[in-house]
Amino acid sequence: MENPYLLLTPGPLSTSKTVRNAMLKDWCTWDQSYNSLVQEIRKRLVALATEETDAYAAVLMQGSGTFTVESVIGSVLPKKNGKLLVATNGAYGDRIVQIARTLNIDVTACKTDETVPTDLDHLRELLQADPSITHVAVVHCETTTGMLNPIEEVCRLAKEFNKTTIVDAMSSFGGIPINISELTIDYLISSANKCIQGVPGFGFVLANKENLQASKGNARSLSLDLYDQYETMENQQGKWRFTSPTHTVHAFYQALLELEEEGGIRKRYKRYQSNHQILVDGMSEVGFKPLLTNQHQSPIITAFLFPEDQNLTFDIIYKRLKENGFVIYPGKISKVDTFRIGNIGEVFPEDITRLLEALKNITYKQGVVNG
Numbered sequence: 001m002e003n004p005y006l007l008l009t010p011g012p013l014s015t016s017k018t019v020r021n022a023m024l025k026d027w028c029t030w031d032q033s034y035n036s037l038v039q040e041i042r043k044r045l046v047a048l049a050t051e052e053t054d055a056y057a058a059v060l061m062q063g064s065g066t067f068t069v070e071s072v073i074g075s076v077l078p079k080k081n082g083k084l085l086v087a088t089n090g091a092y093g094d095r096i097v098q099i100a101r102t103l104n105i106d107v108t109a110c111k112t113d114e115t116v117p118t119d120l121d122h123l124r125e126l127l128q129a130d131p132s133i134t135h136v137a138v139v140h141c142e143t144t145t146g147m148l149n150p151i152e153e154v155c156r157l158a159k160e161f162n163k164t165t166i167v168d169a170m171s172s173f174g175g176i177p178i179n180i181s182e183l184t185i186d187y188l189i190s191s192a193n194k195c196i197q198g199v200p201g202f203g204f205v206l207a208n209k210e211n212l213q214a215s216k217g218n219a220r221s222l223s224l225d226l227y228d229q230y231e232t233m234e235n236q237q238g239k240w241r242f243t244s245p246t247h248t249v250h251a252f253y254q255a256l257l258e259l260e261e262e263g264g265i266r267k268r269y270k271r272y273q274s275n276h277q278i279l280v281d282g283m284s285e286v287g288f289k290p291l292l293t294n295q296h297q298s299p300i301i302t303a304f305l306f307p308e309d310q311n312l313t314f315d316i317i318y319k320r321l322k323e324n325g326f327v328i329y330p331g332k333i334s335k336v337d338t339f340r341i342g343n344i345g346e347v348f349p350e351d352i353t354r355l356l357e358a359l360k361n362i363t364y365k366q367g368v369v370n371g
């Protein structure tokens with residue numbers, strides 16, 4: 001069956017038919033063929049992020065992306081004298097702060113406005129002022145706005161002060177090249193249903209093995225114990241501790257093959273960039289300006305300002321676009337009225353062109369005449 005609409009959202013996103021087809025069987029979880037599939041996935045994930053494959057390990061974790069973030073925060077900070085510094089400029093950075101607070105982990109935030117990237121001078125001041133900080137966390141693509149934060153500089157700064165680095169690359173890994181060893185990222189977090197173009201059900205961590213091994217015994221949760229999950233997957237060669245999302249895992253493996261077929265992350269990144277560029281150019285013709293300046297904008301998701309003084313509301317646009325086969329995303333920021341359009345998933349420049357045609361018709365019918 002064909003999908004009723006194309007998802008132009010940051011994940012769950014539109015997947016290929018072949019990825020969806022990989023879920024049409026029931027799979028067992030305990031035998032060797034399943035476990036070796038898991039091992040192959042882990043190996044491929046590490047190879048997507050570094051050439052130093054022996055120094056890193058991929059750990060898969062059940063649940064949505066947030067579960068994996070919580071698993072990292074709750075498992076790697078020492079129980080005694082651990083302190084987290086979070087660079088935040090949106091909902092996902094704020095969520096890391098909230099996770100730490102919920103787990104009673106000492107935390108401090110380096111906050112900037114939603115339209116401003118991480119303030120590196122402020123970050124340095126905070127690191128200088130508080131030697132008790134042990135870990136630094138930052139969101140790569142802050143999906144709230146589509147902002148791309150300077151993870152390279154943040155990690156370099158953190159390492160200057162000898163801190164462990166945690167990067168939430170949930171919405172960017174697989175869609176933007178990231179080299180974890182060059183960038184000195186100790187923990188990179190992402191999930192099955194974003195740029196690898198799989199379906200929801202688990203997240204994954206690419207971890208510096210040495211750091212991960214030293215974190216043993218720190219977990220504040222049984223089911224989200226990252227070290228324990230790692231140890232089981234290592235020692236029992238691909239075994240998950242508790243029921244794994246088998247259909248999602250099979251779909252994910254297919255998605256990894258398709259990423260390779262596309263030509264790898266660099267090629268996918270180019271496609272997303274084309275999607276984004278066609279979108280921004282076309283939207284400006286219809287009268288919608290992007291929230292962020294080009295300099296800080298990721299090709300993952302684009303936030304647009306809602307033009308004032310017109311008959312159009314998000315609900316109208318959303319409903320009409322959905323009738324035309326496109327689903328877009330509401331805004332998430334506090335100060336100005338925005339909405340968002342995702343460029344990722346099984347979405348191609350032709351799709352964006354069709355979206356723009358549909359949007360032109362809708363705005364024309366609503367009597368909006370914009371420059």
Ligand SMILES: *Cc1c(COP(=O)(O)O)cnc(C)c1O
Nearest residue numbers: 064065066092141143168170171
């Ligand atoms: C999607 C996303 C998450 C995880 O969200 P879930 O709804 O738990 O999957 C975390 N961080 C960022 C930056 C994201 O885009």
